[in-house]
Amino acid sequence: MLPNVLHPNATDHVPVLADEVRESLALQPGETLVDATFGAGGHAELLAADMRGSGKLIAIDRDPSVRPYFDRVRKRTGLQGRFLRGEFSDVLAQLAGNGVQADAILFDLGVSSMQIDRPERGFSYRTDAPLDMRMDPASDLSARELVNEAGERELTRIFREYGEERYARPIARAIVRRRREQPFERTGELVDVIKAAIPAPARFGDGHPAKRVFQALRIAVNDELGSLEAALPSALEMLRPGGRVAVISFHSLEDRIVKRFLRAQERGCICPPDFPVCVCGHEPELRALSRRPIKPSRGELAANQRASSARLRAAVKSGGED
Numbered sequence: 001m002l003p004n005v006l007h008p009n010a011t012d013h014v015p016v017l018a019d020e021v022r023e024s025l026a027l028q029p030g031e032t033l034v035d036a037t038f039g040a041g042g043h044a045e046l047l048a049a050d051m052r053g054s055g056k057l058i059a060i061d062r063d064p065s066v067r068p069y070f071d072r073v074r075k076r077t078g079l080q081g082r083f084l085r086g087e088f089s090d091v092l093a094q095l096a097g098n099g100v101q102a103d104a105i106l107f108d109l110g111v112s113s114m115q116i117d118r119p120e121r122g123f124s125y126r127t128d129a130p131l132d133m134r135m136d137p138a139s140d141l142s143a144r145e146l147v148n149e150a151g152e153r154e155l156t157r158i159f160r161e162y163g164e165e166r167y168a169r170p171i172a173r174a175i176v177r178r179r180r181e182q183p184f185e186r187t188g189e190l191v192d193v194i195k196a197a198i199p200a201p202a203r204f205g206d207g208h209p210a211k212r213v214f215q216a217l218r219i220a221v222n223d224e225l226g227s228l229e230a231a232l233p234s235a236l237e238m239l240r241p242g243g244r245v246a247v248i249s250f251h252s253l254e255d256r257i258v259k260r261f262l263r264a265q266e267r268g269c270i271c272p273p274d275f276p277v278c279v280c281g282h283e284p285e286l287r288a289l290s291r292r293p294i295k296p297s298r299g300e301l302a303a304n305q306r307a308s309s310a311r312l313r314a315a316v317k318s319g320g321e322d
């Protein structure tokens, strides 16, 4: 896939679980869609087709380079639209605070192919580039700061928790030792230190040896789990009765946050278990569309490797007709 930012084309980013997202969000003409992770607009364009050119699209992304993709989608679909650049938890909180309502909200988490394929963004362990990994190039924390300034224990935690890296501690130790002599500037330097810190046989198993550490740093740099946790309540607040929310996650920790949120909102009575009768009168806020997360089909997995860890959870807000 070629990196292509100024002249977006159809091959930039393949939307994952596209049919399943369409089915879950079931958009109708005239409705309002919030795409909280707009990227190349692949999902938005498909969902706009379901709206048959009638309705509103509110597109959010913290990466300003997606703007041309938004312009393209708006032109092609004829939908009324707004692009709001920012962190989705902040933008959704503002929209909800201003009383903006939505019929469907989509989160397709993580990074886009365009972000990974542009070496200068520093997301990839495959090409030597400045250590960056910020989805929003204006945000304060980059991978360079994290790798050069976080303590050994913190780095170990990040690699273990977010990357499930077996050699988290030796890698963190090797990073701290090396940066005392010379701070890290480039992804290639980090890849070399990771490779040297893990035992030789482990370098050849389970993908690229730097894959898990890079994923972990990206999650930490962009506070991906914190953003998701903060955004879900605002999304729920914005939804109209009968409105739908769908979340595609690529990491078990993300999926766990979504699962717990949906379970908590599905609860009716929240009285203590020893109360003989319900006195709280609490009603469920959401109804999950499936118990288990929806996974990509075999066909999709064969066509798009990026889909392999994708999991979709979707729910409907109470109070609609069904």
Ligand SMILES: C[S@@+](CC[C@H](N)C(=O)[O-])C[C@H]1O[C@@H](n2cnc3c(N)ncnc32)[C@H](O)[C@@H]1O
Pocket: 013, 014, 015, 016, 036, 037, 038, 039, 040, 041, 042, 043, 044, 060, 061, 062, 063, 066, 086, 087, 088, 089, 108, 109, 110, 111, 112, 113, 135, 224, 227, 228
């Ligand atoms: C996987 S891509 C979305 C691709 C899109 N669904 C498509 O079909 O083209 C994720 C996008 O969400 C953005 N993003 C991720 N986390 C975000 C957050 N917390 N706030 C705003 N944008 C975010 C990224 O910058 C990236 O462009």
